[in-house]
Amino acid sequence: MQPLTLLAACFCQLTSLWDQLQQKIMCPGPVTCLTTSPNGLYVLAGISENIYLWEVSTGNLLVILSRHYQDVSCLQFTGDSSHFVSGGKDCLVLAWSLCSVLQADPSRTPAPRHVWSRHTLPITDLHCGFGGPLARVATASLDQTVKLWEVSSGELLLSVLFDVGILSVTMDLAEHYMFCGGSDGSIFQVNLCTWPGQREKSFQPEQEHGKVFRGHRNQVTCLSVSTDGSVLLSGSHDETVRLWDVQSQQCLRTVTLKGPVTNACIMLAPVSMLSSDFRPGLPLPHFNKHLLGAEHGDEPHHGGLMLRLGLHQQGSEPSYLERVEQLQAVMSSTLEKNVLGGQDQLRIRVTELEDEVRNLRKINRDLFDFSTRIITHPTK
Incomplete structure (x- = not known):
């Protein structure tokens, strides 16, 4: 099955599932960004300058993080769900340890593991590589730079300067290449293996360490690479989604939509997604809008096992x-x-x-x- 056909089939199946499961979950304010942990246990949402962390199985609001000074623009977990990274319009990127956040004293705001403040304009996108606590994180900003950080040490590994603002960033699974979507519709392919020992570099497309994908007529808002690294998916405000061959930088397919594309990704479809007999085994509960929801007017939830670390209590015991x-x-x-x-x-x-x-x-x-x-x- 061709990649585009698979995406279309997944979209149709997801539409069918959404018709069966749709429910409106009211949040404390407008949601600026949203993500889930890879293990499916937690949901993160950026609401104004705060980060809300929910437990999926119970809908309980576990913690509210208030360390950004302006709206949170992007959130992402590491592959093992042990850490998550947040970026905001305040030009800050914060790396958080999930374990430390869950164990924190409820009367105090948890502190991030790292605070990265080398960007000078709002953060537009970020991408966590493979490796969990040892992962590398790429951050994009309107200051025309993309920076590569190390989660374990918090060090800045590389800063690449472009001639346009960068709206999106991703890496292939092997982390040989970094793909950056520009405000002018260009997609820049940065070879991470050709700059050993250099912390700062300007992108030069005419040299061997840089290539450019051209075809979009407006800013590129999202990027995703296939598992084998051969296909690149891009979405743009020019109302199109494009599939590219990475090796030749040629556009394979173009899908025209009826509005600006804000997000798109390539994902492996589970077998159950393509089965007409598939029924979810666990319904999604309503998410509480307040910490300790039953004490603040939200309906208490019964019948589930709740596990809490540190100062969190289990039930009323x-x-x-x-x-x-x-x-x-x-x-x-x-x-x-x-x-x-x-x-x-x-x-x-x-x-x-x-x-x-x-x-x-x-x-x-x-x-x-x-x-x-x-x-x-x-x-x-």
Whole structure:
């Protein structure tokens, strides 16, 4: 099946599924960008200058991140769902650790792992490469540059200067090439293997490390590369979607739409998507608009298992840390009441409580390690 035929078939099937599942989920404000974690557990949305994080299975709003100063323009998870990156109109790019965000004290705003502030105009797009915590992140901006960062160290690896503003960016799976969509309709192919040791470089299409795809008549808003790196998909405000052969820079197909294209991507279609008998096994719940939704007027949800890290509670039961504190309070009270007599009985009681405290601490530590492995290594 040709790539375009596969995309059309997937679109028809998704339209059928949407007719069955469509529901309106009201958010606290206009959504400027939206993404889901690759493991399907979380949804991120940029609403004004805030980032909202929901749990898909329950619809609970877990945290609101307020570290951008202007509207959030783009969001993306790393491939293993352990980190996510946000870019905004404030020219900042923030790299977040999902584990740290979920464990943060609810009374304090979590801090990002890295703050990248080398762009001078609004961030328009970003792309997370392969590797999870070791991934490289490409960021595009209206300042006519695309920058390549390393998540593990936070270092700037490469900055490429163009002669036009850049609206979109992506890389092939092997990260040999970086594709950048310009405001004039051009698509620039940057060879990442020809600039060893250089941190800053101007793009020169006439040289061997640069090629240009020409055909769009307006700004290129989205880019996507096939898994084998042979086909490039682009969408533009000129109301067309184009498929390109990467090796020859020739346009293979052009699809004309009835309005500007804002997003498009190439994805592997699961078998169930092309089956007429496919029915989703888990309905999507309504997303709460407030933290701890039941306390702020949202309807509580029942019947699902909720797992929380750190200071989050599971249902109405006290956490292990709270039980440890209660036992320590009982120990202190027992010591005060029996300080004048019953020393033998007191020592026995204290020994029993200390054993229980140690057991509870071990359970809490094991639960934390198990939960961390689920988040950082979801496929294992």
